[in-house]
Amino acid sequence: GVPANPLAKEHVETQVKEGYFPFSESEKAESTLSIIVVGASGDLARKKIFPALFALFYEDRLPKNFTIFGYARSIMNDEELRNMICKTLTCRIDKRENCNDKMDQFLQRCFYHSGQYSSEEHFLELDDKLKEKEAGRLSNRLFYLSVPPNVFLDVVRCARRRASSEHGWTRVIVEKPFGRDSDSSGKLTRGLKQYLTEDQIFRIDHCLGEEFVENLMVLRFSNLVFEPLWSRNYIRNVQLIFSEDFGTEGRGRYFDKYGILRDIMQNHLLQILALFTMETPVSLDAEDIRNEKVKVLRSMRPIQLEDVVVGQYKGSNEGNTTYPAYTDDPNVPNNSLTPTFAATTLFINNARWDGVPFLMIAGKALQSKRAEIRVQFRHVPGNLYNRKFGTDLDKATNELVLRAQPDEAIYLKINNKVPGLGMRLDRGDLNLLYKARYPREIPDAYERLLVDAIEGERRLFIRSDELDAAWAVFTPLLKEMEEKKVVPELYPYGSSGPVGVHYLAAKHNVRWG
Numbered sequence: 168g169v170p171a172n173p174l175a176k177e178h179v180e181t182q183v184k185e186g187y188f189p190f191s192e193s194e195k196a197e198s199t200l201s202i203i204v205v206g207a208s209g210d211l212a213r214k215k216i217f218p219a220l221f222a223l224f225y226e227d228r229l230p231k232n233f234t235i236f237g238y239a240r241s242i243m244n245d246e247e248l249r250n251m252i253c254k255t256l257t258c259r260i261d262k263r264e265n266c267n268d269k270m271d272q273f274l275q276r277c278f279y280h281s282g283q284y285s286s287e288e289h290f291l292e293l294d295d296k297l298k299e300k301e302a303g304r305l306s307n308r309l310f311y312l313s314v315p316p317n318v319f320l321d322v323v324r325c326a327r328r329r330a331s332s333e334h335g336w337t338r339v340i341v342e343k344p345f346g347r348d349s350d351s352s353g354k355l356t357r358g359l360k361q362y363l364t365e366d367q368i369f370r371i372d373h374c375l376g377e378e379f380v381e382n383l384m385v386l387r388f389s390n391l392v393f394e395p396l397w398s399r400n401y402i403r404n405v406q407l408i409f410s411e412d413f414g415t416e417g418r419g420r421y422f423d424k425y426g427i428l429r430d431i432m433q434n435h436l437l438q439i440l441a442l443f444t445m446e447t448p449v450s451l452d453a454e455d456i457r458n459e460k461v462k463v464l465r466s467m468r469p470i471q472l473e474d475v476v477v478g479q480y481k482g483s484n485e486g487n488t489t490y491p492a493y494t495d496d497p498n499v500p501n502n503s504l505t506p507t508f509a510a511t512t513l514f515i516n517n518a519r520w521d522g523v524p525f526l527m528i529a530g531k532a533l534q535s536k537r538a539e540i541r542v543q544f545r546h547v548p549g550n551l552y553n554r555k556f557g558t559d560l561d562k563a564t565n566e567l568v569l570r571a572q573p574d575e576a577i578y579l580k581i582n583n584k585v586p587g588l589g590m591r592l593d594r595g596d597l598n599l600l601y602k603a604r605y606p607r608e609i610p611d612a613y614e615r616l617l618v619d620a621i622e623g624e625r626r627l628f629i630r631s632d633e634l635d636a637a638w639a640v641f642t643p644l645l646k647e648m649e650e651k652k653v654v655p656e657l658y659p660y661g662s663s664g665p666v667g668v669h670y671l672a673a674k675h676n677v678r679w680g
């Protein structure tokens with residue numbers, strides 16, 4: 168039989184609280200950190216996690232005594248893992264001074280253990296190896312679940328029972344998808360909580376680690392000029408746009424199970440929207456911020472089918488180049504109804520946002536790569552200069568654009584007099600272009616999130632009640648779409664998406680395009 172958990176529940180709950188351990192400051196300074204990348208042979212580990220860990224090591228942001236263990240079923244030894252990391256690693260540090268020396272030092276800290284995800288015995292072997300490196304010091308362990316969701320619970324069970332830290336914290340980073348609707352997400356949460364406390368679970372939504380998203384709160388709450396305007400009184404509509412200029416390319420099997428609504432909207436865009444619309448938190452403490460996010464998410468009206476346009480890309484030709492249709496992907500069924508594009512309008516039933524449409528747009532294989540928030544303000548009442556704009560008053564409204572891609576920038580469109588005799592008005596931008604103002608490179612989102620998980624900063628991770636509230640906004644729509652087998656509108660690869668979006672925007676009086 169399975170032996171009892173080595174850690175009593177009360178112990179787990181208290182172990183994460185700072186200062187609990189009866190260790191001296193010097194013991195704490197000598198503490199070790201083991202980062203276990205579960206699914207180390209996979210795409211995400213190679214593309215994001217190892218490069219982020221290396222960048223942190225290079226920048227001296229990892230604790231002094233750290234060890235990285237890759238864990239997966241693939242048979243590899245330490246050297247082979249190191250080769251894999253070294254060969255495939257491309258990150259912002261690549262061409263920096265001493266990069267090769269630093270890489271050698273980094274690789275000496277990387278080890279590999281091959282095992283099954285459901286084998287407690289294999290995790291016990293891992294535990295032995297971890298203990299060897301920890302050498303009896305105060306030891307903390309961070310598991311990164313970079314595996315498909317069907318093995319999340321196995322890993323958590325085995326890690327908890329056989330490879331938890333005995334004298335330090337044990338934290339688990341969980342990657343999306345967190346279920347596919349309210350029921351499956353609830354089931355996953357209950358499953359995780361059989362083995363972990365909420366404090367130990369770090370649900371990662373990498374978009375929350377993006378510079379642009381971090382800056383949203385700074386912009387809102389540290390500038391007097393924005394917050395007083397941040398409501399239905401002055402804002403006419405808000406657009407959240409995320410487009411990619413490539414298709415599913417190799418991820419068709421995964422994508423077809425989820426579709427764009429689950430892959431981008433229910434998580435990334437909704438998280439950004441929550442930060443954009445929440446009330447001022449009591450403090451910058453993670454729980455205060457997450458409390459406000461939950462409140463506003465719970466005020467969102469579940470999205471109605473009539474406020475949704477879905478699309479799927481079809482093949483197209485440009486010159487001599489042929490671009491594939493979504494269904495050309497060998498892992499996607501020919502009759503797939505999975506949307507690769509969606510536009511939805513969402514409303515928030517609270518005093519601040521009543522009646523304001525939030526237009527969210529996300530799509531693959533579109534003409535450009537774009538990630539931005541556009542805030543359109545109302546007309547100036549009784550504007551003296553209205554007639555200068557002719558009949559197209561919309562063009563005269565102020566617009567604030569927060570752009571993460573292509574070039575990170577914040578700009579405000581204002582009306583300005585063209586210098587000279589006479590009275591001609593012009594639309595100009597007050598423009599904060601990041602690359603001009605902050606020439607330093609911006610760290611990858613995974614770097615920030617890993618540092619936060621190591622430091623126990625939970626602000627950028629998703630709490631389970633937030634997740635429940637986010638699923639409640641989308642689940643009725645997703646169910647209805649599946650029941651009614653809603654057929655997506657086809658749009659050519661590389662175009663601006665389905666025509667239907669223009670009707671949806673017009674229906675809610677949103678200037679778009």
Ligand code: NDP
Pocket residue numbers: 206207208209210211212239240241242284312313314315316318342343344
């Ligand atoms: P992979 O499909 O590459 O899987 C990671 C590893 O898990 C594989 O190397 C494999 O290791 C093991 N694995 C794969 N399929 C199975 C299976 N059916 N049963 C058991 N083990 C399996 O995934 P990614 O690395 O792309 O992603 C990891 C996690 O991160 C997933 O949850 C994904 O949804 C999420 N994610 C990924 C992103 C990306 O860009 N790739 C972006 C955002 C989230 P082995 O066979 O050696 O055990």
